[in-house]
Amino acid sequence: MIRLHHVPGSRSFRVLWLLEELGEVAELKIWSLTDGSLRSPEFRALSPAGRIPALEIDGRVIFESGAIVEYLTETRGRLAPRPGTPERVDFLQWLHFAETQANILQNLNIHHIFLRPESARSAALTKLDTKRLEVTMRAMEAHLAGRDWLLDSFSAADVMFGFNLEAMFRFVRPEAFPALAVWAECCKARPAYRRAVAKGGASAIYTQDFYELNDG
Numbered sequence: 001m002i003r004l005h006h007v008p009g010s011r012s013f014r015v016l017w018l019l020e021e022l023g024e025v026a027e028l029k030i031w032s033l034t035d036g037s038l039r040s041p042e043f044r045a046l047s048p049a050g051r052i053p054a055l056e057i058d059g060r061v062i063f064e065s066g067a068i069v070e071y072l073t074e075t076r077g078r079l080a081p082r083p084g085t086p087e088r089v090d091f092l093q094w095l096h097f098a099e100t101q102a103n104i105l106q107n108l109n110i111h112h113i114f115l116r117p118e119s120a121r122s123a124a125l126t127k128l129d130t131k132r133l134e135v136t137m138r139a140m141e142a143h144l145a146g147r148d149w150l151l152d153s154f155s156a157a158d159v160m161f162g163f164n165l166e167a168m169f170r171f172v173r174p175e176a177f178p179a180l181a182v183w184a185e186c187c188k189a190r191p192a193y194r195r196a197v198a199k200g201g202a203s204a205i206y207t208q209d210f211y212e213l214n215d216g
């Protein structure tokens with residue numbers, strides 16, 4: 001039995017999509033980011049920082065989505081280059097880059113959506129994180145121009161952006177990032193991605209297509 005602890009639209013989507021790509025059947029337990037349940041002893045026993053995702057698999061629990069993605073590719077022997085190969089370095093680099101970008105996206109979610117009261121939100125920090133997001137998107141645009149996937153073929157490095165590619169164009173418009181936008185559409189067109197969206201449910205985070213920067 002595989003059980004994924006999931007919030008629709010969050011980083012757990014990375015794991016859900018990868019499980020679909022690998023043909024693994026998982027039961028989902030849905031949590032909320034806002035009702036306090038992630039701070040419960042029940043959830044903290046699975047993920048000590050109270051963060052989504054956690055995955056029950058092969059007789060244990062794993063937290064940290066990057067570790068889960070590495071574990072799944074290692075044990076299922078697919079969608080990642082072998083350790084020790086030059087392509088493995090690229091794989092690891094983009095895998096971890098996804099989390100650098102995800103942390104910025106998480107800050108923007110807090111600035112635009114979660115922080116209450118709204119008067120506590122900082123226009124300066126929102127602007128700073130929007131700029132930092134743009135920098136990561138420029139790096140991806142430069143890398144993806146003229147190629148289909150982050151590596152020579154589709155891999156779990158692409159999947160690691162599963163949360164990000166739903167989020168990034170909600171804060172930065174796509175016009176300056178044509179290669180990134182095409183890659184995002186190719187990811188979303190994969191049958192496993194679509195199955196994961198259908199199983200995991202619509203985003204529990206976003207209610208708007210785009211969040212304007214309020215420069216004050």
Ligand SMILES: N[C@@H](CCC(=O)N[C@@H](CS)C(=O)NCC(=O)O)C(=O)O
Nearest residue numbers: 010011033050051052053064065066
């Ligand atoms: N590096 C961790 C980050 C996990 C994380 O921050 N998840 C978010 C959802 S996308 C979360 O659980 N947030 C709840 C909170 O911060 O209280 C991972 O990749 O698993």
